[in-house]
Amino acid sequence: MKKFSVVIAGGGSTFTPGIVMMMLDNIERFPMRELVLYDNDGDRQAVLGEALEILLKEQAPDLKFSYTTDPEEAFMDKDFCMAHIRVGKYEMREKDEKIPLRHGVIGQETCGPGGIAYGMRSITGMLEIIDHMETYSPDCWMLNYSNPAAIVAEACRVLRPNSKVLNICDMPVGTLRRMSQIIGKDPQDLEVRYFGLNHFGWWTSVKDKEGHEYIDQIREYVAENGYLTQIEVDTQHMDQSWQETHKKAKDLLAVNPRYLPNTYLKYYLYPDYEVAHSDRNYTRANEVMNGREKEVFTAARNIIEKGTAVDGGFHIDSHASFIVDLARAIAFNTHERMLMIVENNGAIANFPDDAMVEVPCIVGNDGPEPLAQGKIPAFEQSLMFQQVTVEKLVVEAYVEQSYQKLWQALTLSKTVPSAKVAKDILDDLIAANKAYWPELH
Numbered sequence: 001m002k003k004f005s006v007v008i009a010g011g012g013s014t015f016t017p018g019i020v021m022m023m024l025d026n027i028e029r030f031p032m033r034e035l036v037l038y039d040n041d042g043d044r045q046a047v048l049g050e051a052l053e054i055l056l057k058e059q060a061p062d063l064k065f066s067y068t069t070d071p072e073e074a075f076m077d078k079d080f081c082m083a084h085i086r087v088g089k090y091e092m093r094e095k096d097e098k099i100p101l102r103h104g105v106i107g108q109e110t111c112g113p114g115g116i117a118y119g120m121r122s123i124t125g126m127l128e129i130i131d132h133m134e135t136y137s138p139d140c141w142m143l144n145y146s147n148p149a150a151i152v153a154e155a156c157r158v159l160r161p162n163s164k165v166l167n168i169c170d171m172p173v174g175t176l177r178r179m180s181q182i183i184g185k186d187p188q189d190l191e192v193r194y195f196g197l198n199h200f201g202w203w204t205s206v207k208d209k210e211g212h213e214y215i216d217q218i219r220e221y222v223a224e225n226g227y228l229t230q231i232e233v234d235t236q237h238m239d240q241s242w243q244e245t246h247k248k249a250k251d252l253l254a255v256n257p258r259y260l261p262n263t264y265l266k267y268y269l270y271p272d273y274e275v276a277h278s279d280r281n282y283t284r285a286n287e288v289m290n291g292r293e294k295e296v297f298t299a300a301r302n303i304i305e306k307g308t309a310v311d312g313g314f315h316i317d318s319h320a321s322f323i324v325d326l327a328r329a330i331a332f333n334t335h336e337r338m339l340m341i342v343e344n345n346g347a348i349a350n351f352p353d354d355a356m357v358e359v360p361c362i363v364g365n366d367g368p369e370p371l372a373q374g375k376i377p378a379f380e381q382s383l384m385f386q387q388v389t390v391e392k393l394v395v396e397a398y399v400e401q402s403y404q405k406l407w408q409a410l411t412l413s414k415t416v417p418s419a420k421v422a423k424d425i426l427d428d429l430i431a432a433n434k435a436y437w438p439e440l441h
């Protein structure tokens with residue numbers, strides 16, 4: 001079987017050790033000959049790199065491993081780039097969350113003004129790594145889960161239309177695991193229909209391979225409990241604040257009982273509730289810095305100090321195995337059915353062709369083929385149209401360096417109450433993002 005050469009862009013990510021462990025766990029399904037970590041923050045990456053070098057020597061001595069900040073070394077001779085960069089790191093996530101909250105607006109990583117600010121930063125970083133990939137390995141595929149995926153995907157559509165970049169999100173994967181537990185099934189045995197944008201969509205069907213429909217049974221459960229389940233199957237979304245989010249799906253379903261909602265809709269449908277339940281001085285960025293980031297980097301330092309990863313603190317991120325499924329779909333033409341963020345082109349019949357939407361796709365060696373989801377109702381369609389226009393305006397603002405368009409983007413976001421508040425937030429975001437955003441005129 002062919003063995004693949006892989007680069008992880010954003011090697012210093014809190015997710016890198018879990019994903020490397022997951023790839024090791026799946027090495028028979030997806031054989032690797034080389035694995036390189038790439039990051040533009042050498043010091044941050046070196047902590048994880050050094051620890052993983054120790055671990056891989058013990059667990060996979062035949063796998064060639066290195067970590068580097070040199071694009072040529074990183075991207076030369078690669079088949080796949082797994083990308084999870086965070087331009088501006090946690091320092092900027094904290095600002096994305098706290099600045100809007102100061103103005104009484106939700107502060108969130110990918111939704112509302114925070115997501116817009118992050119998008120304006122991410123586009124530059126994404127273009128940089130796409131260009132490195134294409135310079136050194138023109139046939140390489142990028143499997144991207146860097147956020148905000150909706151804006152990143154739209155930027156790729158506009159600015160790198162022929163690049164082999166696949167944008168994917170783990171939220172539907174995590175929530176499907178919860179649904180599978182609700183109905184006592186294996187997630188592998190379920191097939192869904194779904195439409196929306198990234199972090200903004202609905203399941204319209206959840207069936208097993210025999211064609212039995214479970215949506216009514218799941219709806220009944222969600223109407224009572226949201227997606228909170230007894231045994232935790234969705235290992236990434238476990239902190240208390242995530243539990244609140246799973247629970248809140250109950251209220252999302254109440255307003256629109258027809259379909260099963262993506263949990264991120266809470267920021268658009270209940271922004272007042274979310275603001276009232278946020279701590280302006282301690283947001284999710286603080287939780288992650290004091291939680292996942294600390295745990296992962298402490299575990300790495302322990303491994304380095306002891307010189308062994310036996311009984312070390314890195315854990316397999318089994319929920320991320322969809323990344324291997326996606327790589328296999330491309331590498332082995334498996335025709336796996338997965339939700340992907342793709343150009344609509346008729347998949348949602350009554351939605352613009354040039355919108356980046358999230359729908360089920362069949363993925364083979366040419367990439368994803370979207371499955372037609374038909375026409376959608378006016379409620380969802382209008383919400384989506386508003387949101388996709390925000391995303392398009394952000395990319396236009398980036399390209400044209402237009403203050404006006406970014407102001408419009410913020411004004412149009414359902415999370416922002418007025419053009420005045422939008423402008424106040426925008427001016428604060430510009431000041432905070434000086435080192436990252438293109439200058440706006």
Ligand code: NAD
Pocket residue numbers: 009010011012013014015016038039040041044045084085086087088089090124125126128129144145146147148149168169170171
């Ligand atoms: P993190 O800050 O721990 O790691 C990101 C790394 O990217 C940092 O080491 C940083 O130095 C590096 N980086 C930043 N800009 C770069 C550039 N231009 N080139 C190379 N490296 C660069 O962040 P994290 O919390 O581990 O998250 C990583 C990313 O994964 C984020 O974008 C996050 O939103 C995303 N994510 C996406 C999903 C999904 O479902 N799509 C799920 C989880 C996380």
Ligand code: G6P
Pocket residue numbers: 109110147169170171236284288
């Ligand atoms: C989900 C989303 C990701 C997002 C992550 C944030 O997995 O799909 O797009 O990055 O949550 O999680 P965190 O634990 O960093 O708040």
Ligand code: MN
Pocket residue numbers: 149168169170171199
């Ligand atoms: Mn996501």
